[in-house]
Amino acid sequence: MSTPPLASGPQGPPALRPLLDTVLDALHTGATARGGPLPAGGPSAVAARVRDAMTDILPEKGDPDALRRLVHTLAEGSADPAHPWCAAHLHCPPLAVATAADLAVSALNPSLDSWDQAPAASELEALVTRALANEVYTDKPPRPTADSDALVTTGGTESNQLALLLARETQGPGVRLIHGANAHHSLPRAAWLLGMPEPVAVPAPAGTLDPAALDTALNTLPGPHLVTATAGTTDAGLIDPLPEIAHLCTIHGARLHIDAAYGGGLLFSNNHRPKLTGLNAADTVTLDLHKLGWQPVAAGLLxxxxxxxxxxxxQHADYLNADxxxxxxxPDLLGxxxxxxxxxxxxKIAVTLATLGRTGLGTLVDQVCAHAHHLADLVDAHPALELHDRPTISTVLFRPTGADDDTVARIRRHLLHQGHAVLGRTRLHGRLWLKATLLNPHTTPDDLTGLLNLVEGTPPP
Known part of the structure; x- marks a missing residue:
């Protein structure tokens, strides 16, 4: 048996070309077999197809058709974020140019734990992360004397945990997290993982952190304090009153972290950037470009x-960063x-920024925000549907008029099981809502009308 070819080196490109044709064909046939945004039949049907495709996980002899068969199976059994009716989560359809760049990373396989494993990649990361940090900290307060920086992470959860770690190390182990009741679950979880004092949740009665309640907490709780605000909640895409929160942190000497994993992409849009006024006052900011940045997972930043x-x-390890x-x-990369x-x-981030530029990315942001407003208009005008509120970013909450929570939940599960549509669910103000998070700039008005027709046409139990 001949030795299988490698993906890098002189033999890499010729070896990859026919395999890429196989992958692309299998992606097409798998998507065609799926026929919609989600495989029909629910978990048991998907599991059965996967087991049929993977009859022997480690066979005695290999199967040259395994690549085609398993890619087809994965595509057939996947949720397709590029389908306009796949709108449950902050799960974007990645740009083709970013995905192509990601292939190059897989082929070259650099590892950013020492310069000699990733010479060009380490320099590229230094350039791009500092440029993105300067996007966040435009006109930043004069306290820092050095340029701002950013770390690449696996996403919002790791970024939030790193933000709390930096707060603990700079403020001391007794620093207490104060977060809104609307905050992402990763924040109190990170406080627990890091052994910090029990965090305090501040009420968010309108879906955003209440500054008056925050002021009370800062006045009554012993410090030091780490306040976290949210720019783009996962339930409704809401943005906390960042300038007021930043002002309170300044008055009370509290450290401020802003979780802008969702809303950070608004920085690219001249139309929507003002919604992030106050962001530059934060000590740390979470960004996720695999949301409003159209990157393949993972593309997080702190x-x-x-x-x-x-x-x-x-950190020091002599075999990686000897003095x-x-x-x-x-360069020392361990830190x-x-x-x-x-x-x-x-x-992939660098390629996207260079290929699309600020104008191109800003246009994508504007498009998905406009789609959300159009969907809200359709819901508002529909006699059988109820709109929760106008969208802040690209998330729209709605439900059938007069339906109880069990009916709302059943409609969503029915659409999932049939493979017709992927909608999220969230509970606000004591009621369950269907959630559409629109991240596909190619979505059309007819797509949105069709989505509402699916919801309205779901049969009764």
Missing amino acids: AVRDPHDLTALH DDTEAGL RSPRTTRRPDIL
Whole structure:
């Protein structure tokens, strides 16, 4: 048996070309077999097809058709974020150019734990992360003396955890997290993982953090304090009153972290950027470009206003960042992440920024926000549907007029089981709502009308 070809080196491109044809064909046949945004039949039907395709996980002899068969099976059994009726989550359809760049990373396989494993990737990451941090900290307050920086992460959960870690290391182990009741679940969980004091949740009666309640908490709780605000909640895409929260943090000497995993993409849009006024006052900011950035997972960032805070992450391993190597000019990468082996996810981001530019990305942001407003208009005008509120970003909450919560939940599960549509669910103000998070810029008005028709036409139990 001949030795299988490698993806990199001189033999890599010729070996990959026919395999890419196989993958692309299997993606097409799998999507055709699926026929909609989600495979029909529910978990049991999908599991059966996967088991049929993977009859022997480690056969005695290999099967040259395995690539085609398993890619087809995965495509047939996947939720398709590019389908206009796949709108449950902050799960974007990735740009083709970003996906192509990601292939190059897989083929070259650099690892960002030492310069000699990723020479070009380490420099590219340094350039792009600082540029993105400066997007966050435009006209930043004058406290820092050095340029802002950003770390590449696997997404909002890791970014939020890193933000709390930096707060603990700069403010001391007794720093207490104060977060809105609307905050992402990863924040109180990170406080628990890091052994911080029990976090305090501030009421968010309108879906956003209440500044008056925050002021009370800061006045009554012993410090030091870490306040977290949200720019783009997962349930309704709402943005906390960032300027008021930043002002309170300044008055009380509290550290501020803003989770803008969803809303951070508004920075690219001249029309929507003002919604993030106050973002630059934060000590740290979470961004996810696999949401409003159209990147393949993962493409998270943690922007840090004062790069001196990052000294808390410094680690030494002689085989990766020996002192004499660092003194000789080899970059020390271990302080860029709590992970050691680390994929250069920055390439797809860099390619996207360079290919589309600010105008191109801003146009995509404007398009999905406009789609959300159009969907809200359709719901508002529909006698059988009820709109929760006008969208802030690209999330729309609605429900059938007069339906109880059990009916709302059943409609969603029916659409999932049939493979017709993928809608989310969220509970606000004591009621269950269907959630459409629109992240596909190619969605049309007819697509949105069709989605509402599906909801209205769901048969009774």
